[in-house]
Amino acid sequence: MMGSLLKQMVSGMERVPDEVSRAFKGQKKAIGGCGPQLADIVKMLQAITSSQHTFICIDALDECVGAQRFKVLDSLKQILEKSPGTRIFMTGRPHIRAEIEKRLAGRTIGLSVGPSKGDITTYLHARLAEDETPDAMSESLEAEIMEKIPENMSEMCASQ
16 A cells, blocks of 8 residues: 555656665665565655655545554554655544554544435435336335435444
8 A cells, every 4th residue: 555655646746756766776676576665665755745745545444454554554654753744634434543543643633424314315215216126115115215224324323
């Protein structure tokens, strides 16, 4: 993930920074020609982000495997320490909030976002309208779906 982030940052620049060029050239000469290690990638990201305002967006962090998520959060913390002008926007399910707050201590603001009952109702109406076999569902079942699902989903979102 951090390598992909580096690639995205460098691709938006007019020229590749010297630190990045040197690191990749040095790795090509190494036996096996493997790419830079995580620590090297973090240093390159620190060099890039320390000289300019940077916004990093990471979606669905909760889908990252736990051990890897730790490394991502630790890497982001290192970047933030050297790059005060960097801002990170992350999305993820509520169960990882404590982990993010622990790893990025004092550097986070949490915001819960969830669908409203109206959003859920609108979505259900749209999906039911697309049903290719509308005669397979009785009016009472459709009414029950329209009543129960928005009610239960709104309660789930509110309790997070």
